[in-house]
Amino acid sequence: MKIALQFAIVRFMPFAETSEFANVGILAFAPKTGFVDYKLAPARFKRVSDFFDDLDGQLYKQAIANFEDELNYIQNFAKNINGKKLVELMHEVTRTREGLMTFGETGVMITDDCHLALEQLFGRYIGRDFKDTKEYREQQMVKALRQQLKNLTIRYKEQSLDTGFSQFKIPLVAKEANITKAIKPLAFDQATPLALVDHGDRWISRVKHLLQANALNEENFLFTIEKPRNTKEEFLAAFETVQTGMKELGVKVIPYQNKNEILKFAEFDLEDSVNDFKLIMN
DSSP states (O other), X not given: OOEEEEXXXXXXXXXXXXXXXXXXXXXXXXXXXXXXXXXXXXXXXXXXXXHSTTSOHHHHHHHHHHHHHHHHHHHHHTTTOOHHHHHHHHHHHTSOOOSSEEEXXXXXXXXXXXXXXXXXXXXXXXXXXXXXXXXXHHXXXXXXXXXXXXXXXXXXXXXXXXXSSOEEEEEEEEEETTEEEEEXXXXXXXXXXXXXXXXXXXXXXXXXXXXXXXXXXXXXXXXXXXXOSOXXXXXXXXXXXXXXXXXXXXXXXXXXXXXXXXXXXXXXXXXXXXXXXXXXXX
């Protein structure tokens, strides 16, 4: 029997001011059968520690434990509830709210095995099924660009930049005299237009804080971006919205396939850098 399994992705969002989050679980329910279940990432989760490298690990550990207690209560409360009443209950549970643990992207999956579908959803959004994700694609983009930039006189490497209230890593950063340049490749092949916009907004917010902290100048930051493979109108509109937001920051935005333009951006005018440095010293 085919069943419509509705699900919501659980997010850990420790810094409300930047709206950055990591996916850490799935809550799923099937109104037709009354199925309600969840799966959360472990208390020691490398993706969280890597993403929020300035975060006290105990904060996530305690947050995920408390949230599991809440979900367990909801699961027990929802026993013997199905149909419209279950939909109303779960929509209230998963509505947008403030806090360390929130719900983000929602969706529906048609399945004949809800338990198996929950495992598949967890694998896709949180677990180890990584090669088809935008994170894996962005790693490939960084690796290729790093190889291309090897011939420059200045070395690009992963570094943390300071916003004044926190630090975060950017994969390609180079410094010479008083100039810092940074490159962030972004892939936009998310499952939904909303997820695409969320990914772009996360980095727009990060870079905005860097610029406000004078960590670098607008002309010295580059987003190099890859279009979504999905050519539906709503995906392209979401991608255009993100591009517009990036350009409004005043930073450079170059398509990933334009390698010559990226290389031109990455080069330093060393003579100008030395002259600027001398002016500062004088």
